[in-house]
Amino acid sequence: MKVEEIMKKEVISVEVPNSRANILELFEKHAVKSLPVLKKGKNNLVGIVTQADLIKNPSEDQLALLMTRDPITVSAKEDIKNAIKLMIDNDLRRLPVTDNDKSLKGMLSIGDIISKGISKLDIEKSIKNYILRTFTSVWEGTPLPIVPHIMRLAKKQALLVLNGKGNLSGIISQEDLIKASEIVSENTKSNISAETEGDFSWDASSTLLITQHKLKLPSDKIVRDVMEKKLITAIESTSIKECADKMRKYNISQLPVLDARGILIGLITDNSLLKALYE
Template sequence: MKVEEIMHTDVVYVEVPGNRKDVMEIIQNHNIKAMPVVKKGTKEIVGVISQTDLLLNPDEDQIALLMSRDPIKISPNTSIKELVNLMIDKKLRRLPVTKGKEVVGMVSIGDIIKAISKMTIKIPIKDLINTNIHVVWEGTPLSAVPSIMRMGNVRTLLCIDDNGGLSGIVSDVDFIKESKIVSEEKSSSISSSSDKEWSWETSDILLITKKKLKLPNKPVRDVMTKKLITTNEFSSLSECANKMWKNKIDQIPVLDARGELIGMVEDETLVTAFQNKN
């Protein structure tokens, strides 16, 4: 199987020059997490930009300064095995597919998960479960959660209620949907003076306008996904992949035989297990 068999050819991209607002509109309208950046009026790739770039750089507005330059690219004729090896080795979630300098497609971990879901791989996920679970109280202000994710190096948090029970899940996607771009003005005094008694003292006020990403003043419970998709520890690799692909999720809570939460399984973990099998 080759990359061209699983890639998306209806590529959504953003052009440079451009700004944060352009990226946010595309992410929200097309429900995607990242896209290639091309030179204006062409399909020549110059970078890749993701919602993570927006969250990690809330003060930056220009796409050219937000994007990752010189991205790793792949050919449509590359084998799936090579693709998986590259993505795992470089810790990539998606790759632009190019012919020459032009973008012809995008391929992601999700596309590999879809391919795995159509196979019959009976490896149990029991040994793939990450028991190091990151949680947040559902009453936590939304504005604090990006910092919690950044410090924990995670993109998703499970949410718990006042009694410590599992009540939902929140991801970085939810922040982009809820965030707004606001203009912020700061004033700075520029003064100049001379040692001479007769000199004038002058002072000018410089107004600096910055575009910032702002989250609304609301608790996590207002934006979290309350309907949790879960799997059990006895599911097979393909069964788990199928559930993740059908529900368009990149990680899934795992329950034991009593229905108690024991951990999470990420899509990268399934892909790594698939690679090790071959």
């Protein structure tokens, strides 16, 4: 199977220069989590911008400083297994598909591989050996502005949410944070002074007003207010194909894994299924 058989050929992209506000608008309008960045007036790929980039750089407004430059790419004629290995080795969730001239031809994501690859294969092997037994969780009463810092330190794009009794109550993702955030304008003052030397000297000073557009999470909200409460789950004996089908049907990238008593024991991610397919 080749990359061109699975990749998305019709891709929403953005040109540089551009602003955070336009990127957020495109994310929401087209329900995407990343955008390839093209040179203005051209179809040449120069970068990629994701939801994670916006969360990691809340004070930056310019696309050129938000995006990842010269991203790893793949050819449309490449074998899908080689593309999967590239994703696994570099911890990537998506690959721009380009030709030799860096002209954008499509996008390949883990979601594409799950929905068009794994879900079509009869992989009845259990997910048991691919479950993440160590994972990061957060209390549902945690103030929302704290969550991006936990995600950054844990290097996770989603966190399982526990209630006061330690039971699973939801899941919160970067997408939830983006939806809950707002762009605010903040003004800062900077003093500019100049001095001349000689028989006559004076101090000249003025104030420069700098306006920044920042991505800000409301301080009066907690995790419980924005988390996803309707959970799709799995058990250890669930097959790889069944997990892939659930992820495709509900457009999700992870499933909490419960034991027979309904107690949380782990997490299965689309990345884990990717590794299972590669093996």
